[in-house]
Amino acid sequence: xxxxxxxxxxxxxxxxxxxxxxxxxxxxxxxxxxxxxxxxxxxxxxxxxxxxxxxxxxxxxxxxxxxxxxxxxxxxxxxxxxxxxxxxxxxxxxxxxxxxxxxxxxxxxxxxxxxxxxxxxxxxxxxxxxxxxxxxxxxxxxxxxxxxxxxxxxxxxxxxxxxxxxxxxxxxxxxxxxxxxxxxxxxxxxxxxxxxxxxxxxxxxxxxxxxxxxxxxxxxxxxxxxxxxxxxxxxxxxxxxxxxxxxxxxxxxxxxxxxxxxxxxxxxxxxxxxxxxxxxxxxxxxxxxxxxxxxxxxxxxxxxxxxxxxxxxxxx
Amino acid sequence: xxxxxxxxxxxxxxxxxxxxxxxxxxxxxxxxxxxxxxxxxxxxxxxxxxxxxxxxxxxxxxxxxxxxxxxxxxxxxxxxxxxxxxxxxxxxxxxxxxxxxxxxxxxxxxxxxxxxxxxxxxxxxxxxxxxxxxxxxxxxxxxxxxxxxxxxxxxxxxxxxxxxxxxxxx
Numbered sequence: 085x086x087x088x089x090x091x092x093x094x095x096x097x098x099x100x101x102x103x104x105x106x107x108x109x110x111x112x113x114x115x116x117x118x119x120x121x122x123x124x125x126x127x128x129x130x131x132x133x134x135x136x137x138x139x140x141x142x143x144x145x146x147x148x149x150x151x152x153x154x155x156x157x158x159x160x161x162x163x164x165x166x167x168x169x170x171x172x173x174x175x176x177x178x179x180x181x182x183x184x185x186x187x188x189x190x191x192x193x194x195x196x197x198x199x200x201x202x203x204x205x206x207x208x209x210x211x212x213x214x215x216x217x218x219x220x221x222x223x224x225x226x227x228x229x230x231x232x233x234x235x236x237x238x239x240x241x242x243x244x245x246x247x248x249x250x251x252x253x254x255x256x257x258x259x260x261x262x263x264x265x266x267x268x269x270x271x272x273x274x275x276x277x278x279x280x281x282x283x284x285x286x287x288x289x290x291x292x293x294x295x296x297x298x299x300x301x302x303x304x305x306x307x308x309x310x311x312x313x314x315x316x317x318x319x320x321x322x323x324x325x326x327x328x329x330x331x332x333x334x335x336x337x338x339x340x341x342x343x344x345x346x347x348x349x350x351x352x353x354x355x356x357x358x359x360x361x362x363x364x365x366x367x368x369x370x371x372x373x374x375x376x377x378x379x380x381x382x383x384x385x386x387x388x389x390x391x392x393x394x395x396x397x398x399x400x
Numbered sequence: 401x402x403x404x405x406x407x408x409x410x411x412x413x414x415x416x417x418x419x420x421x422x423x424x425x426x427x428x429x430x431x432x433x434x435x436x437x438x439x440x441x442x443x444x445x446x447x448x449x450x451x452x453x454x455x456x457x458x459x460x461x462x463x464x465x466x467x468x469x470x471x472x473x474x475x476x477x478x479x480x481x482x483x484x485x486x487x488x489x490x491x492x493x494x495x496x497x498x499x500x501x502x503x504x505x506x507x508x509x510x511x512x513x514x515x516x517x518x519x520x521x522x523x524x525x526x527x528x529x530x531x532x533x534x535x536x537x538x539x540x541x542x543x544x545x546x547x548x549x550x551x552x553x554x555x556x557x558x559x560x561x562x563x564x565x566x567x568x569x570x
Contacts, residue, residue, distance in 0.1 A: 106559035110533070112540045134566070141565045144515045145534040150422055151429040157439060158421050 098124060105135050109142065199312060200320035201356040203338065203345045206297075209262075210308040210358040211343065213299065262289035262297055270298075310356040316349045409458055413450045416461070424465055430531045431473045433520030444472045466536045467546040470528045474547075477524045518568040526561035533558050 101124040107113050108121045125131045270288045271277060275298060277285045286299040286306070298309045318327065318336060325338035325345070337346040346357045411419070424445060428438040448468050456464060519527055525547075532543045540558070544551045 103556060103559050106562050107540065107555045110540070110558075112555070134563075137566045138559075138562050141562050141569060142534055144511060144569070145519065145530065145565070148430065148512050148515060148535065151426045151438075152422060153425045153439070153442070154435065157425075157442075158417050 098128075102131060105131065106138055106142075109135065109138055197314055198317040199314035199354055200317040201310060201312065201347055201354060203321060203325075203347065203356060206308065206310050206356050207343055207345050207358050209297070210306075213308070214306050262291045262295075264289050306359065308356075308358040310358075312354050312356075313352060314354055315352060316347055316354050321347065410453060410456055411461070413446070413453060416449055416453075416465070417446055420461060420465055423462060424469060427466055427469050427531065427535060428473070430516070430519060430535045431469065431527060433516060441469065441473055441476070444476070445469045448472060462536065463538060463542060463546070466532060466538065470532060470546055474524060474528060514569060515565070518565050521568060522561050522564055526557050526564065529554055529557035530561040530565070 101121050104113060104117065104121045105125075108118055108125075113121060125135060265288045267277075267285075267287075270285065275285065275288055284301060286301050288299070289297040291297065293312075295310055295312045298311070300307045300309065316334070316336070318334075321336055322338060325336050325347075328335050328337055333348050333350050335346055335348040337344060339345075344359055348355045348357070421442075424442055425438060428441040428445070429435070432438050432441055445465065445468050449465070452468070519530065522530065528547060529543055532538045532546060533540070538546065540551055540554050543549075543558075544554045547554065549557075
């Protein structure tokens, strides 16, 4: 006896309709086709069970949480790591995170000549600022490379650590003298007290040569940002450094035993960033922090730039 | 620029990385199932984005990125196989691992891990279709366009992918 062709056709059609269960669930069928699949489900209780299961599976997949990249992942992409770093990727990631945030800090200053930031002097000044400061009362100081102890006063934000109020210019290494700026004045110029990467402002200083020195910390790593107008005379920077890129911005960086210096050229503004390696365990904590939301500092920086330029006569 | 927004201008590469980084990483992780491969994939996607931004037509950035990510993922899978691409098995049962033992019953706390592991065990073409549908939220038509496949194939891949997940997550 030959098989009933009508029955075989019906089975084939049922198999086709079965394969459309997910499309029915997703509302991806034309009305007539959807009616046909629903009729198939009505005729086959096991299809209804499967449809319910598929809905549950779909909701499980849909409800999976978003996945955060490791801390600093995008900063590393934006700034390919320079070769031969001595303290590995952790500090680089932390510094990269800060750099990516702070390079949009203070906006545009007038065109000027090519400059070679005195990177060694800036690094020395940074080291001096974060080095242990003997405290006669407490009998101790701060840990080199970590955030200095709170001293309050000018340039600090409430509840944050801050470098010494008034740093005698003569006592500091560097190519020029710097004077501390009160916090209110920094705020008034639109210098962010808090960066979206979790770094908060420790203080700000203005040099007699027009260079602004800002210090930020995330509680573990201290980053100095020196800002000056001009474009970078790359060839004049120490040969120990390496040319690199921060996004589309040309940069240069140099590592030493315990610090890293990076120079970034953004338009006609030059930023020199310095950071000191902190304890590895602390860096681990920094690395584990979730990626902060997208910054909105660019707009504030744009406003701030004009104020800063006017206030300090950078455009004169 | 916010996620899901239909943009009427071409963003910069940095804006894409900044504004869509988490979205892109999530899609990449769902496709690859591990962080190492995800980072490689995201890096490859951003390279392609950088090359393709000039030809990007303002619209759904998420859709565009998902399409690039999925194709980069499938390209990588094919490259790694180092042999001619074999047709996908038509019989879903043949590729199913064994059912989960009773003592490994799903619990709410570990459900996302189980679901991710099950997704990773899917054949790559099924996985791509399911991720584009249920993680990205694309329509079948959009998925067909992204995968350059007929819509009937997309229906089949999504259904078979979910059916396999159903078996794996019983």
